Every structure is written in structure tokens, then in C-alpha cells.
Amino acid sequence: DTGVSQDPRHKITKRGQNVTFRCDPISEHNRLYWYRQTLGQGPEFLTYFQNEAQLEKSRLLSDRFSAERPKGSFSTLEIQRTEQGDSAMYLCASRPGTGEADTQYFGPGTRLTVL
Amino acid sequence: GQNIDQPTEMTATEGAIVQINCTYQTSGFNGLFWYQQHAGEAPTFLSYNVLDGLEEKGRFSSFLSRSKGYSYLLLKELQMKDSASYLCAVMDSNYQLIWGAGTKLIIKP
Numbered sequence: 001d002t003g004v005s006q007d008p009r010h011k012i013t014k015r016g017q018n019v020t021f022r023c024d025p026i027s028e029h030n031r032l033y034w035y036r037q038t039l040g041q042g043p044e045f046l047t048y049f050q051n052e053a054q055l056e057k058s059r060l061l062s063d064r065f066s067a068e069r070p071k072g073s074f075s076t077l078e079i080q081r082t083e084q085g086d087s088a089m090y091l092c093a094s095r096p097g098t099g100e101a102d103t104q105y106f107g108p109g110t111r112l113t114v115l
Numbered sequence: 116g117q118n119i120d121q122p123t124e125m126t127a128t129e130g131a132i133v134q135i136n137c138t139y140q141t142s143g144f145n146g147l148f149w150y151q152q153h154a155g156e157a158p159t160f161l162s163y164n165v166l167d168g169l170e171e172k173g174r175f176s177s178f179l180s181r182s183k184g185y186s187y188l189l190l191k192e193l194q195m196k197d198s199a200s201y202l203c204a205v206m207d208s209n210y211q212l213i214w215g216a217g218t219k220l221i222i223k224p
Contacts, residue, residue, distance in 0.1 A: 105160065
């Protein structure tokens with residue numbers, strides 16, 4: 001257990017529905033990342049927060065995806081009008097802001113299945 | 116473009132030694148990470164190299180050559196629990212991690 005938690009751990013939804021995932025980072029970490037991972041691939045970067053500011057968003061991320069970190073603590077990732085291609089593991093990671101190359105610590109992930 | 120290459124799958128015997136290679140081409144370099152990922156679980160941090168040379172941590176060691184764009188992860192005294200995927204990731208000039216697809220390591224008795 002790294003101290004990063006994600007909820008839910010599993011989500012099954014029908015195509016076209018909206019889903020929201022939550023990530024609680026390690027409390028003293030001010031940087032938070034969202035990734036998506038499919039079978040046999042490494043994590044794919046989605047977006048990144050420093051405190052409450054969303055500093056970067058992948059060009060691959062469609063407008064159906066949105067993320068927030070309103071108080072600089074927990075974060076939510078919402079996918080609107082889900083598609084079967086959205087089925088993946090959604091990973092959240094956090095790291096302290098003291099050093100640029102600090103290690104990222106991952107949560108257990110949310111596995112999304114879109115039927 | 117940015118690219119991380121590592122073998123898709125390797126097989127080794129319990130008690131033996133295995134070396135997993137990673138080559139990279141990225142826009143800038145601010146360190147290389149190795150993560151272990153068991154099936155269905157999140158990646159867990161193993162090692163970080165930013166200077167050339169070997170970093171040893173128990174049964175695991177990681178080597179870096181920045182001039183060659185090359186790293187390896189060395190696992191000694193393999194145990195069945197080491198069966199997992201091993202992910203190589205490079206931090207680029209923007210301090211973002213560029214990930215390889217991972218190497219699935221299968222340990223046989």
C-alpha cells in the first residue's frame with residue numbers, strides 16, 4: 001500500500017453513460033497525475049495537477065474527459081458518454097513537489113469496463 | 116519522437132539471474148525509473164538512476180549509460196513472486212514520464 005487510494009476499484013458501465021473516479025493522494029504530495037493503461041502497455045499520461053492547478057493535459061485526451069482537484073487534495077476524473085475504447089485501468093499517482101525528479105507513487109487503479 | 120524499447124517477454128528459472136534491458140530516445144533526460152507491476156495491480160517503484168553506473172538495492176540492481184541511451188534491471192536469486200511486468204520509464208525535459216510497454220517476466224520452478 002503506497003498511501004494513494006482510488007475509488008471505485010472496479011466499474012462496469014454501459015456505453016454512453018458517464019462515470020467518475022476519485023483519487024486521494026498521499027497527503028503531503030502536491031503533484032497528482034492521472035494515467036490510463038491497457039493490457040500489455042505502459043501507462044499513458046492523461047493529465048497532471050500541481051496543487052489545484054491543472055498544468056498539463058494530454059493531446060490524446062478527448063473533450064469527454066475532464067479532471068478536477070478543487071482543493072489541491074483529492075482529484076476526480078470524469079468520462080462522459082463512455083465508449084468501449086475507454087475500457088482500461090485508470091491509474092492515479094502522486095509525488096512531492098520538492099524535487100522535479102521525485103518518484104511517483106501509484107494508487108491501486110480503477111478498472112473500467114464499458115459494455 | 117520519443118521511444119522506450121524493452122523486450123515484450125522473458126522467461127527465467129527460480130534461483131537464477133535475469134537482466135531486462137531498456138533503450139530510450141527522448142527529448143531530454145532527467146532520470147530513468149524502473150517499476151514492477153503484478154497482473155491487475157498498480158506499478159510499484161523499484162529504482163531510479165540519473166547518473167551513469169550501477170545502483171544496487173538488495174536482489175535488484177539497475178544500470179544506466181546515458182551516452183548509449185541504455186539501462187538494465189538485474190534481478191538475482193529469482194523467486195516465484197518476481198513474476199510480474201517490469202516497466203522502464205524516462206523523465207523527459209518537461210519532467211514527464213515516458214513509459215515503455217513493459218517486460219513480462221515469467222519465472223519457472
